[in-house]
Amino acid sequence: xxxxKSISYGVGVAxxxxxxxxxxxxxxxxxxEWLERNINDKNLRILEVSVDTGQFERGHIPNASxxxxxxxxxxxxxxxxxxxxxxQQLLRNAxxxxxxxxxxxxxxxxxxxxxxxxxxxxYGVNNVKLxxxxxxxxxxxxxPLSVKQxxxxxxxxxxxEANPALRAYLSDVxxxxxxxxxITKLVDIRSxxxxxxxxxxxxxxxxxxxxxxxxxxxxxxxxxxxxAADGTFKSAExxxxxxxxxxxxxxxxxxxxxxxxxxxxxxxxALKKILGYDVKNYDxxxxxxxxxVGVPVANLSGTVWGGK
Numbered sequence: 001x002x003x004x005k006s007i008s009y010g011v012g013v014a015x016x017x018x019x020x021x022x023x024x025x026x027x028x029x030x031x032x033e034w035l036e037r038n039i040n041d042k043n044l045r046i047l048e049v050s051v052d053t054g055q056f057e058r059g060h061i062p063n064a065s066x067x068x069x070x071x072x073x074x075x076x077x078x079x080x081x082x083x084x085x086x087x088q089q090l091l092r093n094a095x096x097x098x099x100x101x102x103x104x105x106x107x108x109x110x111x112x113x114x115x116x117x118x119x120x121x122x123y124g125v126n127n128v129k130l131x132x133x134x135x136x137x138x139x140x141x142x143x144p145l146s147v148k149q150x151x152x153x154x155x156x157x158x159x160x161e162a163n164p165a166l167r168a169y170l171s172d173v174x175x176x177x178x179x180x181x182x183i184t185k186l187v188d189i190r191s192x193x194x195x196x197x198x199x200x201x202x203x204x205x206x207x208x209x210x211x212x213x214x215x216x217x218x219x220x221x222x223x224x225x226x227x228a229a230d231g232t233f234k235s236a237e238x239x240x241x242x243x244x245x246x247x248x249x250x251x252x253x254x255x256x257x258x259x260x261x262x263x264x265x266x267x268x269x270a271l272k273k274i275l276g277y278d279v280k281n282y283d284x285x286x287x288x289x290x291x292x293v294g295v296p297v298a299n300l301s302g303t304v305w306g307g308k
Contacts (some may be wrong), residue, residue: 025211028117028273029132029233030199034218036143039063043191045096045148047085049073049116050106050135051262059145061105061131061138065094065152069112069262072120081119081162087155088159091125095152105131105138109224117273118281122167124160130269135279140230168255168282170292170306175294176255177216183251187243190286195220195258197299200290207260207291213299215257219246223263226270243271250277257282257289 027039038044039062046064048056056066072090073082082090094100102120106113110130120128124257131138141147165179174182197213225242228234236241240249250302254277258264268281277294289295 009101012013023098026233026274028129028269030129032138032143034217035061035103035131035138041101043097043100044103045094045155046103046105047094047113048106048135049104049111049112049114051108052220055107055135056149059147061135061148062144063150064105064146065150067094067116069115073112073116076197077170081122081285084123084159084162085123086213087123087278088148088157090131091157092155094155094175096155096157098157100127100155100157101127103131104128105134106134109136109227109266110134111223111262111266115262115283118166118265119273122162124163125157132233136231151280152178158219164261166280168257168280168284168296169286170288172280172293173215173257173282174254179217184255185248186215186250187221187246187254187256187264187267187271188214188218189256189258189264190214190219191222192220194286195300197301200303201286205259207287209259209287210301211297211299212301213290213297214286215289216296216298218257218298219248221246221248221265221267223258226267226300233270233274239275241268248277251279254279256280256284257285261285 024171046061047067049067049069050056052069075081075083104113112187113130113134116129119128120229173186175188176184188195192275194201197216198211201208201244221243226239254271256264256279261281264281264285268279271277272279
């Protein structure tokens, strides 16, 4: 049975059919089959946001433009997301108009593509979708890649001011940790070893914290529990069960966090865009919290700096 979704582009209506064979868990996801079929749609803008910033040059989805997560999506001077002015100019340079449909994808199960989707949401950009399964699924299916530089006309999109309702700060999570906020739920999406304090960070990463462990009161649902074997998101029904098992059912506000905010964006997407829960992403995450003086830390492994 087909699910038909009508999307207005300002001039006419495009009918997007997603069949059961190319099922998507949310209207904010598109399948690889759908994207290849609609890849030349003039109102479609495709953006790659990968962890490995050299992936794009080695081959990318045709008509895609590259977004460098550690320079384009963050402020170049202070630790913050990109400013409204800089992000707006970036999107205009990528040919994005007010009526464009934006498709984001990347490597590592769309970690930084989901970060990008969160930044788009913060600035009130509508009609933004993730390619379900990301770059890995596209490549595994033998779909086309290009090394050709994408040429686009400048866009005319205008951004709203940043929406603070989608973002959590250190003070927000400290209030939960100190039990001053009994309503909000914290979801730590890192690995079980990071959560317990057995390790400070995944092997090979540069962003470290002085302390290991997790924010008191947080439940641990590693981000990978939200995806199927092929990297696509699990169905809404499956996701509800995953999070309900640890008391996250959408009845209370949620804050997601990880190490630097990218994996937690992936879980933010699952909870917000697929399940429709009230969710903020704490992009400061453990590198901010674990380096902060005077905050409570839960460390099940008893580690200190140096891992002893």
